[in-house]
Each structure stands twice: as structure tokens, then as C-alpha cells.
Amino acid sequence: MGLYRDAQEAAEKIKEAESATIISHIDADGIASEAVMRQAISREAIDVKSVFVRQLEPLTMKHVPEDDSLKIFIDLGAGQQNLLEERGLSENEVIIIDHHISQDTDTPYFQVNGLNYGYEKLSAAGIGYFVAKKIDDSNTDLAKIAVVGNVGDMMAREHCGLIGPAREIVEDGVMHGNIIVKENELNCYGISTRPLHFCLSYSDDPYIPGITNNAREAENLLRYDAGIDIKKRNGKWLVWEDLNPEEKRSIISRLALRLYNAGEPTDRLMAEHYIFPDEFRYSPLRNASEFATMLNACGRWIKPKTGSAVCCGDRGEAYRESEYMLRHHRKIIREMMEYIIDNGVTELSHLQYLHVEDKFPDTIVGIGAGMALSKLNWRLPIMILCYLRDENEEGKDYDDVVKVSMRTNERMVREGVDLQAALQIASEKVGGGGGGHKIAAGAYIPRSAEGEFAENVNRILREQSS
Numbered sequence: 388m389g390l391y392r393d394a395q396e397a398a399e400k401i402k403e404a405e406s407a408t409i410i411s412h413i414d415a416d417g418i419a420s421e422a423v424m425r426q427a428i429s430r431e432a433i434d435v436k437s438v439f440v441r442q443l444e445p446l447t448m449k450h451v452p453e454d455d456s457l458k459i460f461i462d463l464g465a466g467q468q469n470l471l472e473e474r475g476l477s478e479n480e481v482i483i484i485d486h487h488i489s490q491d492t493d494t495p496y497f498q499v500n501g502l503n504y505g506y507e508k509l510s511a512a513g514i515g516y517f518v519a520k521k522i523d524d525s526n527t528d529l530a531k532i533a534v535v536g537n538v539g540d541m542m543a544r545e546h547c548g549l550i551g552p553a554r555e556i557v558e559d560g561v562m563h564g565n566i567i568v569k570e571n572e573l574n575c576y577g578i579s580t581r582p583l584h585f586c587l588s589y590s591d592d593p594y595i596p597g598i599t600n601n602a603r604e605a606e607n608l609l610r611y612d613a614g615i616d617i618k619k620r621n622g623k624w625l626v627w628e629d630l631n632p633e634e635k636r637s638i639i640s641r642l643a644l645r646l647y648n649a650g651e652p653t654d655r656l657m658a659e660h661y662i663f664p665d666e667f668r669y670s671p672l673r674n675a676s677e678f679a680t681m682l683n684a685c686g687r688w689i690k691p692k693t694g695s696a697v698c699c700g701d702r703g704e705a706y707r708e709s710e711y712m713l714r715h716h717r718k719i720i721r722e723m724m725e726y727i728i729d730n731g732v733t734e735l736s737h738l739q740y741l742h743v744e745d746k747f748p749d750t751i752v753g754i755g756a757g758m759a760l761s762k763l764n765w766r767l768p769i770m771i772l773c774y775l776r777d778e779n780e781e782g783k784d785y786d787d788v789v790k791v792s793m794r795t796n797e798r799m800v801r802e803g804v805d806l807q808a809a810l811q812i813a814s815e816k817v818g819g820g821g822g823g824h825k826i827a828a829g830a831y832i833p834r835s836a837e838g839e840f841a842e843n844v845n846r847i848l849r850e851q852s853s
């Protein structure tokens with residue numbers, strides 16, 4: 388099959404290299420991708436180093452070293468091939484492993500991209516895993532981290548589980564012994580660490596009438612309806628993973644009844660979860676989705692190498708630091724949600740938006756946008772704008788730049804919404820640039836274009852839905 392053939396070719400090129408540089412993205416999938424590739428390459432005794440960027444664009448290209456190493460661009464690069472060419476990188480120096488839409492150009496770079504073969508539910512870490520497996524058959528221990536990347540990039544969301552090649556990776560992990568598949572579990576985030584009533588009340592897909600955003604009512608359902616004591620004997624709160632199958636069934640049937648009574652479909656109430664038996668109970672590393680949040684917490688707060696070390700097995704200093712990053716991340720996201728709700732969004736016919744100026748960093752506004760959408764009108768895609776902050780000494784370069792993040796949901800995508808196309812068109816028109824996916828996209832635009840931008844995006848979204 389094409390994807391595996393391309394992965395084989397990439398593996399051969401990598402094995403011939405004397406040294407390699409991995410250039411990856413700071414989100415969960417980017418960090419997982421880097422960790423998979425770095426381990427596979429260093430096991431071949433090839434010298435390898437890594438560079439993380441928040442986005443591959445002219446200003447971050449300077450972080451790509453000018454040396455003889457093979458440059459492996461992963462979770463980015465497909466959409467920025469002209470940039471690589473402008474930098475003077477030759478065909479032999481570059482491999483792109485990506486799952487973003489490829490730029491329509493005739494650059495010569497070799498690329499492994501699931502989209503070339505129609506795999507929309509395979510993230511960069513997943514593609515990187517197939518390359519790693521072609522480097523050496525014994526790299527199946529890395530399936531676990533590849534699954535974290537896939538889940539982190541929401542590849543399991545639409546079908547309530549991973550499908551296609553991403554599901555094959557799960558099977559490899561099961562065979563290896565570091566993944567357990569839990570079928571027909573509650574489709575909810577936080578099954579390993581969150582107190583049960585909070586876990587239920589955070590459910591937004593599906594939106595459960597009376598329970599979503601209502602922890603007290605969730606507690607009532609658990610205690611008085613299902614008869615479950617939500618505190619353990621040692622005074623700790625119960626988590627979903629603590630429940631026995633009968634208790635789980637009892638809760639799920641009560642939630643299903645709520646949906647049924649409200650005339651809502653129940654088909655998304657259950658999902659597949661990926662549990663890691665080699666991680667401690669109650670640890671955020673215990674399942675793929677919570678592990679992915681931890682990676683996002685590290686990467687989006689400019690500590691991607693800490694997340695990567697955790698992926699590679701560090702349960703000492705890097706793990707402690709990532710726990711701190713996770714607490715901080717959650718606190719700021721909570722504040723951002725409150726800010727969005729308190730300040731209110733501006734609603735246009737096909738879009739809702741808010742400018743948070745410099746109150747929240749550009750690296751997290753996308754996550755905040757996605758979470759806020761569950762508390763707002765889900766029919767209107769959400770756009771958050773903010774000023775770009777730079778951490779490096781050349782921060783002034785970014786003074787005139789606005790970062791835009793957009794999120795929508797599967798239902799709107801089915802109705803024709805394509806945020807990637809909308810932001811690409813609207814940002815290029817004002818001299819900026821953007822991209823991403825139908826469901827989640829981002830862009831950079833000049834501050835001077837801010838005024839008209841929302842109207843332009845709204846118009847494109849209107850055209851998409853007609």
C-alpha cells in the first residue's frame with residue numbers, strides 16, 4: 388500500500404543519514420511525533436537533535452540549523468514547502484512526514500503524508516510510527532506514544548475511536564503489551580483522574596441535558612439515582628476507572644435515557660479509550676487523551692522538550708515539571724473560558740468571535756476556543772484573535788501580527804464548514820497566512836487588517852454553507 392511504501396522509503400533515507408534534525412510542532416501530536424522519531428533514529432546510533440517551533444513560517448525558519456544533517460520535518464512542512472525551498476534546502480536534505488494539506492507546488496521534497504492516500508484520521512505521530520516500524524520492526528513499543536499523538540489531534544473524535552491505519556497502531560501496542568483497549572466506555576474526558584461528577588459534567592459531545600456544565604446535577608444522578616457513593620473509603624473522589632462494569636452500565640443507561648427523553652441521539656455516548664497499563668493509576672499518563680493534554684500543557688507553554696522526555700519514559704524531573712505545567716495550563720484555560728463567557732463574543736451570521744488582545748498567549752487560544760465553543764452556540768464556528776507574543780530576543784518582529792484560531796465541530800463540518808479553506812483564503816487576501824484542518828485552523832494576519840477580517844471570514848463561511 389502507498390503509505391507503507393512511502394514510510395519504507397523514508398526509513399531507508401533515514402538509515403543512510405549520518406545525522407538528523409527533527410523539526411516538529413509544539414502541540415501534543417508534534418511532541419509525540421518527535422519522541423517517536425527521535426527514539427527510532429537514536430536506536431540506529433544516528434546522531435539526532437530536535438527543534439520545536441510553534442508554526443513553520445519565515446520567522447521561525449531561523450531555528451532550522453544550517454548544517455549537513457538530514458532535516459525531518461514532522462507534523463509540519465507539507466504546507467510550507469516553498470519556505471524550505473527559499474531557504475535553499477536541497478531534495479536530499481529533507482523528508483516531510485505530515486498530515487496537513489500539501490502546498491500546491493512543484494518542490495522536489497520527499498513526503499510521507501496520509502492525506503495522499505485519503506487517511507484523514509491519521510496524525511503525524513501515526514505516520515511517524517509507520518516510518519519508525521520500517522526503520523526497525525521492534526519499534527512497536529512506540530505505538531503507545533503514536534496513539535497519544537493521534538488522540539491529541541482528535542483523530543478518534545468523529546468515530547468515537549481510532550480507525551484505519553491509526554487503529555492498526557493500537558493493535559501493535561496491544562500486542563506489545565503497553566496498550567489496553569477499553570471498548571464501550573463513557574465518551575468522556577478524564578476517566579483516569581477526574582472526580583466522577585466533574586467528569587460527567589464536562590461531557591460536551593454529546594451534550595447531556597441537565598448534566599453537561601452542571602456538576603451538582605451529575606452528583607445527584609450518581610448518588611441518588613444510580614446509588615453510587617462517589618467518595619472512596621479513604622475520602623478520595625471516585626474516578627470512572629474505579630467503577631465496576633455494572634456501575635458503568637447503570638450510569639450509561641441513565642445518561643442514555645436523558646438523551647432519549649430530550650430527543651437526542653445516543654450513538655456518541657460511548658467511545659473507545661486507550662489505557663496504558665504501565666502507568667500508575669490516577670496518573671494523567673494513564674490514558675491517551677489525558678497524556679495528550681499533558682503534552683499540550685508542556686508544548687504550548689514552551690517546554691516541548693519536557694513533554695518529549697516524558698514520552699521517552701522520564702518519570703523523574705521531567706514528569707514533575709510536566710505535572711506543574713498541566714496545573715498551570717488548566718488554570719489559564721479556565722481563566723480564558725471565563726474571560727470569553729464574561730466578555731461575550733460578537734455574533735455574525737456564520738461566525739462568533741472575540742479579540743483577547745494580549746491577555747492570553749497565542750499558543751493556547753486555539754484550545755480555549757475549542758473548549759469555549761461547548762458553552763456557546765455550537766452552530767457558529769468560533770474565532771479568537773490575540774496579539775502574537777514572542778519568547779525570543781527578536782520579539783519586536785511580531786509587533787504587527789495578530790494570531791487567529793478557529794474551531795468548529797463535526798456536525799458543522801458535515802454541513803460544509805471548512806475552517807482551513809476559510810482562513811487560508813481570508814488571511815492570504817490581507818497578506819497573512821493560515822491553514823490547518825476543516826475543524827480546527829489558525830492564521831497570522833497583519834494588525835492593520837484586523838477590522839475587516841471577521842467580516843471576510845464570515846462571508847466565506849456563509850458561502851460554504853450555501
Ligand code: C5P
Pocket residue numbers: 412414416417462539540541542753754757823824826827828
Ligand atoms: O494539526 P495540528 O496538530 O497542528 O492541530 C492542532 C490543533 O487542532 C489541536 O489543538 C487539535 O486539538 C486541533 N484539531 C482538532 N481536530 C482535528 C485536528 C486538529 O480539533 N481533526
Ligand code: C5P
Pocket residue numbers: 442750752753754791792793820821822823824827828829830831
Ligand atoms: O494554533 P491553533 O491550535 O489554532 O492551530 C490550529 C491548526 O491550524 C493547526 O493545525 C495549525 O497547524 C494550523 N495553523 C496553520 N497556520 C497558522 C496557524 C495555525 O496552518 N498560521
